[in-house]
Amino acid sequence: MARGNFSERMMRIAQLIGPVDDYISRSAWSEHREDPEACDFMFGNPQEMPLEGFTAALQKWLAPQNKDWFAYKNNEPGPRQVVADSLRDRLGLAFEPEDIFLTPGVFGALPLALAAAVDSGDEVIYISPPWFFYETMIMHRGGTPVRARCHPETHDLDLEAIERALTPRTRAVIVNSPNNPTGRIYPRETLHALADLLRRRSAEIGQTIFIISDESYRRILFDGRSFHSPVEVYGPTFMLYTYGKTLLTPGQRIGYLALPPDFPDREVMRLMVNAAQYINGYAFPNALLQHALGDLEELSIDIPRLQRKRDWMVSALREQGYQLHTPEATFYLLVRSPLEDDVRFTEMLSERGVYCLPGSMFDTPGYFRVSLTATEDMIERALPVFSAVMQAAAQPGGRPAPAPVPRTRPAGPASSR
Numbered sequence: 001m002a003r004g005n006f007s008e009r010m011m012r013i014a015q016l017i018g019p020v021d022d023y024i025s026r027s028a029w030s031e032h033r034e035d036p037e038a039c040d041f042m043f044g045n046p047q048e049m050p051l052e053g054f055t056a057a058l059q060k061w062l063a064p065q066n067k068d069w070f071a072y073k074n075n076e077p078g079p080r081q082v083v084a085d086s087l088r089d090r091l092g093l094a095f096e097p098e099d100i101f102l103t104p105g106v107f108g109a110l111p112l113a114l115a116a117a118v119d120s121g122d123e124v125i126y127i128s129p130p131w132f133f134y135e136t137m138i139m140h141r142g143g144t145p146v147r148a149r150c151h152p153e154t155h156d157l158d159l160e161a162i163e164r165a166l167t168p169r170t171r172a173v174i175v176n177s178p179n180n181p182t183g184r185i186y187p188r189e190t191l192h193a194l195a196d197l198l199r200r201r202s203a204e205i206g207q208t209i210f211i212i213s214d215e216s217y218r219r220i221l222f223d224g225r226s227f228h229s230p231v232e233v234y235g236p237t238f239m240l241y242t243y244g245k246t247l248l249t250p251g252q253r254i255g256y257l258a259l260p261p262d263f264p265d266r267e268v269m270r271l272m273v274n275a276a277q278y279i280n281g282y283a284f285p286n287a288l289l290q291h292a293l294g295d296l297e298e299l300s301i302d303i304p305r306l307q308r309k310r311d312w313m314v315s316a317l318r319e320q321g322y323q324l325h326t327p328e329a330t331f332y333l334l335v336r337s338p339l340e341d342d343v344r345f346t347e348m349l350s351e352r353g354v355y356c357l358p359g360s361m362f363d364t365p366g367y368f369r370v371s372l373t374a375t376e377d378m379i380e381r382a383l384p385v386f387s388a389v390m391q392a393a394a395q396p397g398g399r400p401a402p403a404p405v406p407r408t409r410p411a412g413p414a415s416s417r
Ligand SMILES: Cc1ncc(COP(=O)(O)O)c(C=O)c1O
Pocket: 044, 104, 105, 106, 107, 108, 131, 176, 180, 214, 216, 242, 243, 244, 245, 250, 255
């Protein structure tokens, strides 16, 4: 595409987002995901009807109780109090309701943290493998994304890599725990060590380096594990949360950004975050979701069921010869691709109706990601396909044997790689 009158930065952002959007809008998956026989492991999307309590809560709060029911809403006191109570009860953390900024999920909260923390040319460190949009959201703010890889064996934060990435221009580090896609919960000791490092470096450069803590999967924990927020050990932390994972309703968008009581210059930061909400497209959740939040807060998808699916798939895939670790949390399995070309391998799966995300989409070539939001029925039908495609990949040229259910793939970026 010719640059023409477009800014170089926006062109680069569009080019980086293009492949993600291709998967969402133009891939074999997007064409076939509604097929009755499709086995959909692609994204953290629901594969069955929503929680009954979710629909009941929306129905209950839909009926207007006064003339302002659907008037402009910003950070309403009721839902702010719901969040403050939840943070106290679930995490033992004392937040003031005025420090809670309601957003359309973490998609809505992250640009607010970046807007408040980052000036043009500032650097923001993100951990790889990353969530798809960190890099582009940093760039959109005029910041420079700086990648630090996680520890390759443990998937824990690699503090030496973070230390190497720090410069006098570093303004923030994005931390995502529990992590998509590794399923790792960062231990409290690691967070302590990160906090010590950032305190030391902030003092050296004479300005605060913030943590932006993406806690989207905080309530999806396995094996009785507990979660620790960076907020527990580091005051200058923006805490980001979305209800879209716990409720598995990512199309009904509500979440928040919260500032802990020991956030530096909190009064000024409140003004900045609130200003960013207006400027970033009225980044408040819709009225209905705000009214319903008290009821929604109590609900969760069935975590023991998710854990059973994790256990089933981890052991079945290992038996078939796949290499993968056991995630501690989240919806995802991160699996080594039997072919070096993970895009090709996931195409071989999708030719047989099994849809997984290639690691190349999230800076992790040679791997693919499986979403455990797939149903048990999909898992049962997909496991023989995983096995057959593993064997086919071992053949010279990695060609699959004739597929039992032949399907036509649409022409499109995902299929032409
Ligand atoms: C790590 C991470 N952060 C943020 C988000 C965005 O969540 P939401 O769409 O609920 O705002 C996601 C969703 O996939 C995610 O996996």
